[in-house]
Amino acid sequence: MTKAARPRTDPDEVREKILEVAEGQFRRIGYQKTTVADIADELGMSAANVYRFFQSKSAINQCICARLLDGAIELAWRHVRAEGDPAERLEALLVAMHRHNRETLIQERRMHDMVAAAVSEHWENVKTYKERLNTIIEGLIREGVDAGVFAADDARIAADCVLGCFGMLLHPVMIEQCIDDDLDTKARHMARFVVRALKA
Structure with a gap:
């Protein structure tokens, strides 16, 4: 048998x-x-x-980190696809991304530590994440320019500037160092400042 x-x-x-x-x-x-x-x-x-x-433990780390970053990118896309004009959606997107990263620190400290290491050590999937987020914001700025809401001459450069200005409120290490501050208010103020600058 x-x-x-x-x-x-x-x-x-x-x-x-x-x-x-x-x-x-x-x-x-x-x-x-x-x-x-x-x-x-x-x-x-x-x-x-x-x-x-x-191939290695590092490869597993990279995959898990990519999963977390993919979740953040999906959050960004949800705000892009939401109702409202491009200025409202960009402001909401930036604040939501900050809150997401801050909540990861508070509620998922061990996962935050991995993302912080990935950023500090320049893991490849962090570079990809930054490029994807930049592209999402660029598209939203282009939409705003086409609608007459934003006055940016170059949407790509404008997206770089947005992330440059808002970077402290997205960077996991910076959030950790300032966790006792009223970061939510700072995020809302900075997001409004960025949106107003794009309208100039």
Whole structure:
């Protein structure tokens, strides 16, 4: 009697399970304390098997960080797609992004630590995140120019300036250093200032 063939596991499903377990570990004990062996033990597999899907622990870190940053980008898109004129949506987008990053620090300290390290160490997915956010804001500024709301000559440069002005209120390390300040009020004031500058 022949044994039934074992069902083949989709590699993408295995990768996703590894990332789910890794993210859970990161949230509980932090990304630095989590080892590949910890992840493998929870999954009931060997560390060598985890390495079949990810070349290193750093690769897992990068993937989890990208997930978090993707969530922030989706938040930005929700404000772009919302109702209201471009000035209102840009102001709301900037304040919402600040609040998102601040809440991550307060409620998900261990995940905040990973994002802060990613920013400080210039991980590739942080560069991609910044480019995507810049592109989103550029598009919203272009929409405002077309609608006669903004007076920017170059939407790309204007988007760079917006993020340059607002950067302190988005940067995880700067938020952490100023967490005792009334950052919400500062974010709203800075967002209004930026929007008014675009209208000049």
